[in-house]
Amino acid sequence: MxxxxxxxxxxxxxxxxxxxxxxxxxxxxxxxxxxxxxxxxxxxxxxxxxxxxxxxxxxxxxxxxxxxxxxxxxxxxxxxxxxxxxxxxxxxxxxxxxxxxxxxxxxxxxxxxxxxxxxxxxxxxxxxxxxxxxxxxxxxxxxxxxxxxxxxxxxxxxWPRETFFNAKLAEKNQRYQRYNNTSYNLEPDIKYSPGGLRDLHLIYWIALRHSNAMTLQEILQSGFIYPEEYEALKLNQQFLFKVRFALHLVLKRYDNRLLFDRQIKVAELLGYHGKGNVGVEQMMKRFFQALQSISSLSDILAKHYREHFLLAQTAVQMPSVWLDTNFIIQNNAICLVDENCFIQQPETILDLFYHLTAQQQAEIHSSTLRQLQIALSQLGQPLSKIPLAREKFLRLFSQPNAIVRAIVPMHKYGVLTAYIPQWQDIEGLMQFDLFHVYTVDEHTIRVLLTLESFLQSETEHNYPICHQVFSTVADRTLLYISALFHDIAKGRGGEHADLGAVDMRQFAQQHGFDGREVTTMAWLVKQHLLMSTVAQRRDIYDPEVVMAFAAEVQNKVRLDLLLCLTVADICATNQTLWNSWKRTLFTSLYQSTLKQFEWGMDQLLDNQKIIEEHREQALAMVQNPNLEQINTLWQRCSDDYFLRHTAKELVWHIELLENIVSQPLVKISNRFSDGGTPVFIYCQDQANLFYKVVATIGAKKLSIHNAKISTSIDNYAMDTFIVSELNGDLLKFDRRRDLEKSLMMALNSDKLPTLSIPINPRLRHFQVKTDVRFLEMKKAEYTEMELFALDKAGLLAEVSQVFSELKLNIINAKITTVGAKAEDFFMLTNAQNKALNEMERNQLAQRLLARLG
The missing domain is CATH 3.30.460.10 (Beta Polymerase, domain 2)
Structure with missing residues (x-):
């Protein structure tokens, strides 16, 4: 230099x-x-x-x-x-x-x-x-x-030691809240995520303020950490250092976030390779395991410091209370009577968490946690191999707040891995997509937490049926354990639901459940995606769809369990996924299935009866109805129109159309909202109508969830699109009026809207193979088609262009986005208003594959 x-x-x-x-x-x-x-x-x-x-x-x-x-x-x-x-x-x-x-x-x-x-x-x-x-x-x-x-x-x-310690702990708690109190966010921050370098620094700072120790070696020599803890901290610190160094080498500007595109480059630099995303997933699994280890040790050592160096000097020692022969509670902390208890009697590890549920305000003493870590490292077999441990494990689920007080800390401190052998395979297992927010194990824990939350009165507003149903479930243990296993086989290859069902059956049999319970639990794991698929990607107004779903479910007990598991699974996948529209879908399917059970499994639901109910309910809601005018309007409408629209929507249409002067008519209102903001369009049918609507809605950066396409016998479109903001919110006044104006301009124009397709830079790292599937080939009235593709902007408009080119009519559409993947469902007819023949289906599939790539 x-x-x-x-x-x-x-x-x-x-x-x-x-x-x-x-x-x-x-x-x-x-x-x-x-x-x-x-x-x-x-x-x-x-x-x-x-x-x-x-x-x-x-x-x-x-x-x-x-x-x-x-x-x-x-x-x-x-x-x-x-x-x-x-x-x-x-x-x-x-x-x-x-x-x-x-x-x-x-x-x-x-x-x-x-x-x-x-x-x-x-x-x-x-x-x-x-x-x-x-x-x-x-x-x-x-x-x-x-x-x-x-x-x-x-x-x-x-900065006296106690003041300094409390200030640093407050910083840590605020930082954890920013990351949803989990290390397992799929795009973590190496420095600030729970378990990241800041948690290591916390240990340094506490030791530095207490004894001037500045390195891990000095902290070990001061006696503040055990040799086993030193080795774990050193190993995981070196890994985080290497990841951070690699990240800084591939970036131009300072940042510590491992975003998806950066994960690919860092994994390559660290020597993680493999087909597809294997290298990234291997690196991130090791990364998340490092975060979890550091987070746990940071927590234990902070507890240790508070108990031994701060509270020991000032706290009034309360009399010990014996919980059983192995545990006492001292100053609201659960302590071991004999520090070798966990090693000599491993099943007592489960007793620790039982006492945690029984003593709702208590914590686990740091010395107990340190002995737990030592015992877990010396286990010679899974805890579930011990008969007495199995009894104690099942006992936990009947305790109040079993998930929050037992299962969550068991996961945090490695006990779930020690109990369920397969848990280690999903621990820290990421999912390289834009759909899941958490690793597989963290997602599973959040499914359990969501299930337990259904018991709380505060959840009734967002999950009314789940709140009602889950409170009446006779044995919630079946559902909790099924939830533990629903994704247990992810990352192995093959269908994870099928493989997980095998694991679930073996586990349930090992734990002494009877034949009916074993079958129910294995079925729940195998079919945990069934209700989600049917509600979001099938025509739930079709009696045959409801019948097939009811036949698979078999009874109300299974239906209740599957509903709760499905909703919890969705909510624990991504916080933005659950909205009022999905609540409406699942409620409708649940109620239709109950009706099918009541009706009997030997005959389809009578849609004509549902149609009459909708008409009667609508008439009862109209103030001063002009029956002659209403009948004239309704005579122009098909049965499908009454089946797919609620009574509230029928009333809205009556109000809009009874004094209509000119058309096109576009009205958007939340007054009749049932899970999304309805957009009602009434006009003489025209070419490219669907394309004009979806292209205009897409240009406003709104999500389309459903399209109810109805055409009157005199060739007038009476279409309803259910839309929302990208975050699931209903449209506010200004947004509704702006969209109305834009749609009117598009419908009145001979020109097609320009399809603007901005590139989402986050999508370039994800590969989604376009796939076209046709369902229920025997239907003569219409063809059902599923489309799987990369969810790029303007996708629906591009698809509708293909439909227009082939002169296909859309009866209904359900639009589902799963991260970077679109999973859309369409009901189509050909130019003769019949189901597509084989040649037409092949032509459609080829055209879509060519257009979408």
């Missing part, structure tokens, strides 16, 4: 980066980080002399991550310039030139200039400044001033 110009320094940094890239596969990550730190140390000390700051009374101090000697390719260069007294204007200019030079070299500089008094004052008032100062490391300048700073920071009244 003899030549001190920004250009030369930039070249040196690029050379260093290239060397790191060339040697990364066989890298010792600690050596890389120390080289980075040394590079910065040497540069700053040379510049200190270059700008003649060495001739002053100033001191240059590395702080924060730089102070910890954790320098990554895009890390901020954080330092403090320490002065004993206010600086002269000439010295201030030298400091400014020094800092500006570093900016010109391309560093992101975090610099502060403070006196000792300012360090004292600012550090006491701001925990972030105090933490940075505690990690101070001398670089150059007047060492005596640095030693005074060190003495100041070590004073007992500068």
């Amino acid at each position: 003899q030549t001190l110009t920004p250009t030369h320094i930039k070249q040196q940094r690029e050379l260093l980066k290239q060397q790191e890239l060339d040697n990364f596969a066989q890298a010792d990550i600690n050596l890389f980080i120390s080289h980075r730190t040394l590079f910065c140390d040497e540069l700053l000390c040379q510049l200190w002399q270059h700008f003649q700051l060495d001739q002053s009374e100033l001191t240059l101090v590395a702080v924060g991550g730089y102070g910890r000697q954790e320098m990554f390719p895009l890390s901020d260069l954080d330092f403090l310039i320490l002065t004993a007294q206010p600086n002269s204007p000439q010295l201030e200019q030298k400091i400014t030139d020094f800092i500006q030079f570093l900016w010109d070299c391309g560093f992101d500089v975090g610099a502060s200039v403070r006196t000792l008094a300012e360090c004292d004052k600012n550090g006491r008032s701001d925990i972030t400044i105090a933490t940075n100062l505690l990690e101070s490391r001398y670089l150059c300048g007047k060492r005596e001033t640095f030693e005074k700073l060190t003495a100041l920071l070590q004073r007992a009244d500068f």
Whole structure:
């Protein structure tokens, strides 16, 4: 570094980066980080002399991550310039030139200039400044001033240990809330996600404030952590360091988020390879396991510090209460009587979580958790192999708040993996798509939490039927355990529901369930996607569809269990998926199936009766009905119109059409909303009508959930589209009026709307094979078609263009988006208003495959 110009320094940094890239596969990550730190140390000390700051009374101090000697390719260069007294204007200019030079070299500089008094004052008032100062490391300048700073920071009244600990813990809790209190978000932040580097730093900071230990080795030597904990922390820290270093090498700007596109590049750099997404999934599985391990150890060590170094000095010792021969509760913490209990009697591990459900305000003492970790590492067989453990495991599910108080902490501390052998396969298993938000194990835990939440009165508004049904389920244990296994076979290849059903049957038999219960649990796992598929991708107004679904379900008990599992599964997949539209779909299918059971399985539901009910209900709701006018309108409508529209919608149409002056008519209102915002269009049928509507709606960045296409006998379209905002919300007033105007312009124009298809950059990393499937070939009235494709913008409009080119009519459409994948259902007729023949189906499939790729 003899030549001190920004250009030369930039070249040196690029050379260093290239060397790191060339040697990364066989890298010792600690050596890389120390080289980075040394590079910065040497540069700053040379510049200190270059700008003649060495001739002053100033001191240059590395702080924060730089102070910890954790320098990554895009890390901020954080330092403090320490002065004993206010600086002269000439010295201030030298400091400014020094800092500006570093900016010109391309560093992101975090610099502060403070006196000792300012360090004292600012550090006491701001925990972030105090933490940075505690990690101070001398670089150059007047060492005596640095030693005074060190003495100041070590004073007992500068952030007393308990105050410091509570402040850092509050920071951690706020950070966890930003990430939904889970390490298992599929696009995690290496630094801030639960279990990330900030959790490691928390351990460092606690130890640093307590005993001035600055490294893991020093923390071990201080006796604060066990050797086993040291090895686990060291191993996982090295992995996170390597992932973060690789991420910084592939990015141009500072960021610590492992977004999907970055995961691919980082996995390659770390040497993870395989067909498709195998390399990414392997890397991320190891990454999530590291996060979970660090999160658990961070939690245990924070508990340990509070109990042994803070509360021990001030808390009033309450009398111990015996819970059983192995456990006592002391100061609201569950403690072991004999620390070897878990090793000598592994089944007592389940007793720990039973007591946690029985003592709703209690916590697990850190010493108990540490003994638990040691015992789990020494287990010779799965806990479920022990008959007494099986009894204790099943007992948990009959306890109040069993999921929150037992299953969640069992997952957190590795007990589920120790109990269910297959759980290890899904632990940290990511799903490389835009649909799932969590890893498979975290998703499963959230399914269980959602099920348990159905018992709470607060959930009645969003899940009215589930709240009602789940409260009456006779044995919720069956459903809880089925939920545990519903995705247990993901990642193995093959149909995960089929493979999971086999595992479920074996587990249920092993745990002594009777034949009926075993069959029900295996069926729930095997068919856990059935209700979702039927409700969202089938014509639930078709009596044959309802009959087939009811025949598979067989009885109300199974229907109730499947409904609750399905809704919980959807909600735990992605928080944005559940909305009022889906609630309407599942409610309708559930009620239709109940009617089928009541009607009997030897005959189809009578749609004519449903049609008459809708008509009668509508007439009863109309104020001062003009029966002659209504009958004239209804005589123009097919039976399907009355079947697929609710009584509220029929009333709305009557109000709109009884005094209509001109058409087209476009009306959008939430007054008759039943799960989405209905868009009603009335006009003389015209070519490309469906395309005009969906292209216009798509241009407004709205989601289309359903299309009810009705054509009167005198060739008038009476179409209803159910739409929502992208997040599932109903359309507000301004959005409704704007869409009405745009649709009117499109319908009145001879020109087709321009199909604007903006590219979603996130989709370029996902491959979805276009697939066209035709269902129920025997139907003569219409053809049912499923389309699977990449959910790009304008997809529905492109599909409708193909329908128009082939002169096909759309009777109904259901639009479902599963992350990057569209799973759409259409009911079609040909130009003769009949089902498509084989040649027409083949032609349609070929055209769609050619258009969509």
